[in-house]
Amino acid sequence: xxxxxxxxxxxxxPAARRHRYPAIAVDIVILTAGDDDLQVLLVxxxxxxxxxxxxxxxxxxxxxxxxxxxxxxxxxxxxxVSEVYLEQLYTFGEPGRDPRGRVVSVAYYALLRQPAALAxxxxxxxxxxxxxxxxxxxxxxHAAILDYALTRVRNKVEYTNIVYSLLPETFTLTELQRVYxxxxxxxxxxxxxxxxxGSLDLVEPTGGERRDGAHRPAKLYRFxxxxxxxxxxx
Numbered sequence: 001x002x003x004x005x006x007x008x009x010x011x012x013x014p015a016a017r018r019h020r021y022p023a024i025a026v027d028i029v030i031l032t033a034g035d036d037d038l039q040v041l042l043v044x045x046x047x048x049x050x051x052x053x054x055x056x057x058x059x060x061x062x063x064x065x066x067x068x069x070x071x072x073x074x075x076x077x078x079x080x081v082s083e084v085y086l087e088q089l090y091t092f093g094e095p096g097r098d099p100r101g102r103v104v105s106v107a108y109y110a111l112l113r114q115p116a117a118l119a120x121x122x123x124x125x126x127x128x129x130x131x132x133x134x135x136x137x138x139x140x141x142h143a144a145i146l147d148y149a150l151t152r153v154r155n156k157v158e159y160t161n162i163v164y165s166l167l168p169e170t171f172t173l174t175e176l177q178r179v180y181x182x183x184x185x186x187x188x189x190x191x192x193x194x195x196x197x198g199s200l201d202l203v204e205p206t207g208g209e210r211r212d213g214a215h216r217p218a219k220l221y222r223f224x225x226x227x228x229x230x231x232x233x234x
Contacts, residue, residue, distance in 0.1 A: 027058035050139035080119030111165035
C-alpha cells in the first residue's frame with residue numbers, strides 16, 4: 001500500500017508540472033437606479049486587448065491576495081469607487097474568453113444608491129455610468145457577465161430586501177415602487193404593491209412627510225433593516 005501511494009504521487013508530479021494553470025481575474029458589475037432605467041458602471045480600456053472599448057471594472061488577482069481583496073482593489077484603482085459591498089456572482093471560465101490566454105474570472109456584483117463620483121485610473125482611460133438601454137459593445141464576455149448579474153438581481157429582489165441599497169435612509173412608497181419597477185423592467189399596480197408592502201415587516205413610517213411641488217405631502221418611510229434578509233416580496 002505504501003509503495004502504491006508513493007508511486008501515484010511520483011507519477012502525478014510530472015503531470016502537475018506540465019499543467020498550464022490559468023490566470024485568475026475578477027470582474028465587477030456595479031448597478032444603480034437611474035430615472036427610468038438601471039445603470040451600469042463601465043470603464044474604457046486603455047491598452048490591448050480591446051483598447052478603447054468599454055468593459056466591466058476588473059483585472060488580475062495578485063499571488064498574495066484573495067479574490068475579494070482583488071475585486072475591491074481593482075474597483076478602487078479603475079474607478080475611484082470604494083467601500084462598496086461586493087457579492088460573488090459566478091465564475092466564468094470558458095476557453096478563449098480572453099485573447100491573452102487561459103483566464104478564469106470570478107465575477108462580483110453590487111448595488112449603489114446613486115452614481116458615485118468617478119475617477120478613472122490605473123489601466124482605465126475613462127469610467128462612466130451607462131443606462132442598460134444605451135450600452136456600448138462590451139469587451140471580452142462582459143455582456144454575458146452583465147446579463148447573468150441582471151438575472152440574479154431581478155430574482156433576488158423578489159425574495160430579499162436588497163433594494164435598500166438603492167434608496168436613501170428615508171423615502172416615499174412611490175420612490176420604493178419606482179425602484180422595483182426599474183429593476184424588474186415592468187410597471188407594478190400601485191394598490192396591489194402598497195397592500196403587499198403593508199403586509200410585510202419590511203419598512204416603517206418615520207413620522208415625517210415630504211412635499212413635492214403642488215402635490216400633497218407624502219409620508220416618509222425607512223427600512224426596518226439595512227442588512228440582507230429573506231422576505232417574500234412577489
